[in-house]
Structure formats: C-alpha cells, structure tokens
Amino acid sequence: MNIAVILPKLVSEAPVLVAKDLIEQIHDKVSLIDIYYFDGENEVGFQCNCYKVSFFEPFDFDKYDIIHTHTLKPDLYIWKHRRKIKNAKCISTIHNYVKAFRSIFNLVTAFCVGKIWLLALRHQDAIVVLSENMKSEFSVNLDEKKMRVIYNGRRLSEDLLNVKFNNEDDKKIKVLRADFKIIGVSARLNKIKGFSQLIKALPNLKDYALIFIGDGEEKENLITLASELGVIDRCLFLGYRKNGYLYLPYFDIFAMTSFSEGFPLGLLEAGKFKLPVVCSDLPIFKELFDESEVVFFELNNIKSLEKSITLLYENRDFFSLNIFNKVSQNYTVENMAKNYLSLYNELLDL
Missing domain, CATH: 3.40.50.2000 (Glycogen Phosphorylase B;)
Known part of the structure; x- marks a missing residue:
C-alpha cells in the first residue's frame, strides 16, 4: 500500500x-x-x-x-x-x-x-x-x-522527556512555583481557547499563578486583561516553545478552557504526565472523559471555574491517576x- x-x-x-x-x-x-x-x-x-x-x-x-x-x-x-x-x-x-x-x-x-x-x-x-x-x-x-x-x-517521545529547558524559562517558573500553585496551558493563544476565563478567575484564586506556553493573536489582549485585573505578576507568558508538553511537569493543574475543540491533544498529553485537568463542559470533553477523570466547569461562569480549580487541586491525586489510566487504555x-x-x-x- x-x-x-x-x-x-x-x-x-x-x-x-x-x-x-x-x-x-x-x-x-x-x-x-x-x-x-x-x-x-x-x-x-x-x-x-x-x-x-x-x-x-x-x-x-x-x-x-x-x-x-x-x-x-x-x-x-x-x-x-x-x-x-x-x-x-x-x-x-x-x-x-x-x-x-x-x-x-x-x-x-x-x-x-x-x-x-x-x-x-x-x-x-x-x-x-x-x-x-x-x-x-x-x-x-x-x-x-x-x-x-x-x-x-498521542505518543510522547521518550528521548525528549530528558531534554533540558531554557535556563531563563526554568528560573522564571521556579520563582512562581516558590510562592504559588501553577495552572498551566500549552496551546495557541486565540479567542476560541477561552484563556481569558483563567485570568478573570485569578483575582479570587490568591494561591495560584498562570503559565502560558504558546503564542497567538490573543496574547496582547490577555496581557492587557491581566494588567487591568492586577494579576499580571502572577501570569507568565513564555511564548511558543517546541514540544511544549515538556513543560507540563512544572504545572500543578492543566487547564482546557476552550469554547470549541476538535480533539484535545493537550488533554491527552496532560493525562500521560498524570497531571490533573480542569476543562470546560463541551460535549467533546464529556464524550472522552467522565467526572471521575477531569473536573468540568461551566463556560463563561467564572465562579464555576474557581470552584472547579479548587476542587481539582484538593483531590489532585485521585483525578491524576484516573485520567492517566483512561488515556493509557483508550487513547x-x-x-x-x-x-x-x-x-x-x-x-x-x-
């Protein structure tokens, strides 16, 4: 053939x-x-x-x-x-x-x-x-x-898992990790990804910081929003990084906040790293995972997102094991x- x-x-x-x-x-x-x-x-x-x-x-x-x-x-x-x-x-x-x-x-x-x-x-x-x-x-x-x-x-190259990070990235992330729990995303920064919801939730999530791996047309708007809400000091925009999934071990929570998604490869990558995931209540996410594997939140409901992040972190060991098992067996x-x-x-x- x-x-x-x-x-x-x-x-x-x-x-x-x-x-x-x-x-x-x-x-x-x-x-x-x-x-x-x-x-x-x-x-x-x-x-x-x-x-x-x-x-x-x-x-x-x-x-x-x-x-x-x-x-x-x-x-x-x-x-x-x-x-x-x-x-x-x-x-x-x-x-x-x-x-x-x-x-x-x-x-x-x-x-x-x-x-x-x-x-x-x-x-x-x-x-x-x-x-x-x-x-x-x-x-x-x-x-x-x-x-x-x-x-x-999704296959993650075993050879790449031992790659050393950019030293400047490593320093910046460790500064945040010293004082905050890390919510991370790795994706193109556009409106359909819904990342503004995370920034809007941050004022009431005093113990958390955000790390964005990726570039896109929405980046400047997200930076402006973070500045207006007074949380820019807890937002780190690293830009595009090849093999962005290599940054997942730095995160405590992975966020998938999309308004539309064909298939969430990032969710599979997070699952392979046993990283607990909060995601929007899209039909595609609910088809692939259930409430024992991820924590869902209602789109455009910032209070719902805040509660979901708190619940996820408090039960992170439970959710991280379940999503790992689901991804390893099904996807x-x-x-x-x-x-x-x-x-x-x-x-x-x-």
Missing part, C-alpha cells in the same frame, strides 16, 4: 502531530508513505520523504493507493485536482468544527470558507471525524455513510493506527 499524506505545513500543531504519530506507527506496515506540504520547512522531524508543492500544481496522484489530507488547504487542493485522480482513494481527517473559522476570519468570511470547505469534503471517498459529537454535527451537511469516528492517540497511537489501517483496507477492498 502506497500512501500520500498532504499537510498545510510541517509545524508543531495538532493536525500535524496526529499525522506524524500515525505515520510513525504504520510506516513498517505499508510499502510507502510520502508527505506533501505547501508552506515552510520540516520543523517536526518527519522521517519519510517530504515534498514541498504548489497548491496549483498536481503531483503524481496515482502513484498512490491512498491520499490522506488534513485540514482546509489540503482538502481544497484535492478538490481542485480531483479529476486528475484516477485510481487513488481520497480520505480527509476533520480536525475541527466549521465554527472554528470564526476565530480566524470575520463572520462573513468564516461563513463562506466553511461552505466551500464542506463542498470540498463531499468529493472525498471517506471522512474521518474525531468524535461522535463531531459526526453528529457534520452529518447534517455530509454523507454519514462516508464518515468514520477515529479517536486520536493510544496503537488504537488510532489500527483503526486507520482498517479504513484504508476497507477503501481498497483488501
């Missing part, structure tokens, strides 16, 4: 990390895996052939049995060149909801981009969604018979790869 994987760029973002974990798990079970991408360089260290292509130029599609796309631009690329694909089967993994475009574009543009994306997806032979909730939402516009639910897994790269290989074989009638 020859597989082409198409990605927008090779950076440390969730869709790319999922593709990387999948490729590393199945590379010895197929004949060939090649990666095609449009922008940037190979920042995440793919070990297979990587080819930079123009959106407007096709590659040799029928060299492959399976063409697997991730995210908007690769899906549009396949749609544009669909007539040139004679034999290969096309599959797309959907990593987020249509409404997530609202955090990137204005409302009109987001609406139009969403409609175009859905139209492109209709030309795929199979569509993978990351949860039953996502399947339910997309089945309104897409053929449910083409859809398959496959939960993500593994091995399970994910097995399900994808099954789908590939099904498409090829093998």
Whole structure:
C-alpha cells in the first residue's frame, strides 16, 4: 500500500502531530508513505520523504493507493485536482468544527470558507471525524455513510522527556512555583481557547499563578486583561516553545478552557504526565472523559471555574491517576493506527 499524506505545513500543531504519530506507527506496515506540504520547512522531524508543492500544481496522484489530507488547504487542493485522480482513494481527517473559522476570519468570511470547505469534503471517498459529537454535527451537511469516528492517540517521545529547558524559562517558573500553585496551558493563544476565563478567575484564586506556553493573536489582549485585573505578576507568558508538553511537569493543574475543540491533544498529553485537568463542559470533553477523570466547569461562569480549580487541586491525586489510566487504555497511537489501517483496507477492498 502506497500512501500520500498532504499537510498545510510541517509545524508543531495538532493536525500535524496526529499525522506524524500515525505515520510513525504504520510506516513498517505499508510499502510507502510520502508527505506533501505547501508552506515552510520540516520543523517536526518527519522521517519519510517530504515534498514541498504548489497548491496549483498536481503531483503524481496515482502513484498512490491512498491520499490522506488534513485540514482546509489540503482538502481544497484535492478538490481542485480531483479529476486528475484516477485510481487513488481520497480520505480527509476533520480536525475541527466549521465554527472554528470564526476565530480566524470575520463572520462573513468564516461563513463562506466553511461552505466551500464542506463542498470540498463531499468529493472525498471517506471522512474521518474525531468524535461522535463531531459526526453528529457534520452529518447534517455530509454523507454519514462516508464518515468514520477515529479517536486520536498521542505518543510522547521518550528521548525528549530528558531534554533540558531554557535556563531563563526554568528560573522564571521556579520563582512562581516558590510562592504559588501553577495552572498551566500549552496551546495557541486565540479567542476560541477561552484563556481569558483563567485570568478573570485569578483575582479570587490568591494561591495560584498562570503559565502560558504558546503564542497567538490573543496574547496582547490577555496581557492587557491581566494588567487591568492586577494579576499580571502572577501570569507568565513564555511564548511558543517546541514540544511544549515538556513543560507540563512544572504545572500543578492543566487547564482546557476552550469554547470549541476538535480533539484535545493537550488533554491527552496532560493525562500521560498524570497531571490533573480542569476543562470546560463541551460535549467533546464529556464524550472522552467522565467526572471521575477531569473536573468540568461551566463556560463563561467564572465562579464555576474557581470552584472547579479548587476542587481539582484538593483531590489532585485521585483525578491524576484516573485520567492517566483512561488515556493509557483508550487513547493510544496503537488504537488510532489500527483503526486507520482498517479504513484504508476497507477503501481498497483488501
């Protein structure tokens, strides 16, 4: 079986990390895996052939049995060149909801981009969604018979777990840890992640400080909010860090405060580190975890968030063990790869 994987760029973002974990798990079970991408360089260290292509130029599609796309631009690329694909089967993994475009574009543009994306997806032979909730939402516009639910897994490189941190980061974090319990996040800083809720909760959480690993368009707004609320001295914005999960051992609590989430890779990473998690009451989170594994809070209810953080910390040993067990048993790269290989074989009638 020859597989082409198409990605927008090779950076440390969730869709790319999922593709990387999948490729590393199945590379010895197929004949060939090649990666095609449009922008940037190979920042995440793919070990297979990587080819930079123009959106407007096709590659040799029928060299492959399976063409697997991730995210908007690769899906549009396949749609544009669909007539040139004679034999290969096309599959797309959907990593987020249509409404997530609202955090990137204005409302009109987001609406139009969403409609175009859905139209492109209709030309795929199979569509993978990351949860039953996502399947339910997309089945309104897409053929449910083409859809398959496959939960993500996450592998953390054992080699990286012993990497030494930036000395300046280490010093800054240790200063905070000396006086405060640490609530940490590791993600792109945009509105849809809901991190402003954490800053709004901080005035009433006198024993806590926040550490943000990540950059994004919302960073300056978060800094301004923290200054206005008088808690900037308890907020540390470290910016983007490659392999941000390596900072998780510094945290006492991991926060997932999103207003929308395709699949919470950060939650899996926290679980692997036995880190207790507070998360918003999104359907996707409640599908993946129950109230014995994480502590939920009501979105946009700061009092609820404050109480949840306090409850989580007081029972941190209980929750950290339960989330570790759940992630270790249910959300593994091995399970994910097995399900994808099954789908590939099904498409090829093998």
